[in-house]
Amino acid sequence: MNGDEQLLNRRVYGANHDDPHPGPLPGRTYAELVGGPLDGLLLDIHGWRTEEVEAGVALSTELSRWPGGRALYDPRPGEPRGSGPGVGCRFYYSGDTP
Numbered sequence: 001m002n003g004d005e006q007l008l009n010r011r012v013y014g015a016n017h018d019d020p021h022p023g024p025l026p027g028r029t030y031a032e033l034v035g036g037p038l039d040g041l042l043l044d045i046h047g048w049r050t051e052e053v054e055a056g057v058a059l060s061t062e063l064s065r066w067p068g069g070r071a072l073y074d075p076r077p078g079e080p081r082g083s084g085p086g087v088g089c090r091f092y093y094s095g096d097t098p
Contacts, residue, residue, distance in 0.1 A: 010023055010024065010040065010041070010042050011023060011040075011041055011042070012024055012030070012041065012042045012043070012044055013033065013038060013041045013042065013043045013044075013059060014044075024042055024044075026085065027046075027085045028044055028046040028085060029044075029045055029046045029047075029048075029082075029084065029085055029086065029088045030042040030043060030044055030045060030046075030086070030087050030088065031043045031045045031053070031073075031075070031087070031088065031089050031090060031091045032087050032089075032090045032091070033059075033073055033090075033091055033093070034073075034090050034091065034092045034093065035092055035093035036064075036071050036073070036093025036096075037061050037063035037064055037071050037093075037096075038059060038061060038063070038071055038073070038093075039093070042087065043057065043059070043073075043091065045088065045089075053075060053081070053089065054075060056072065056073055056074030056075060056091060056094070057072070057073050057074075057091065058070040058071070058072050058097060059071050059072075059073065064096040064097075065096035066096060066097075066098040069096055069097055069098045070096065070097050070098075071093060071095075071096055072093070072094045072095050072096065072097060073091035073092060073093055073094065074091060074092060074094050075089055075090065075091055075092070076090070076092060
């Protein structure tokens with residue numbers, strides 16, 4: 001399996017578990033979530049401005065320390081980011097919040 005096939009087999013955050021096509025869409029840009037309760041999922045960041053990406057995210061999840069809370073993910077300063085479709089960056093788990 002090549003890199004493109006592996007990318008297509010991954011699930012995007014927010015896709016329903018019973019969705020027949022929960023993977024990434026062609027031409028979109030994604031952040032890979034690393035660590036924590038959402039490890040391995042992709043987050044659609046297509047069209048986000050640089051400052052939005054740099055701010056990180058608080059994603060709702062039943063898998064956080066507080067069910068119904070949010071898992072916090074942030075990019076690492078200075079880590080390279082790709083431009084264009086595919087996985088453009090990584091967001092790393094930094095904790096949970098209610």
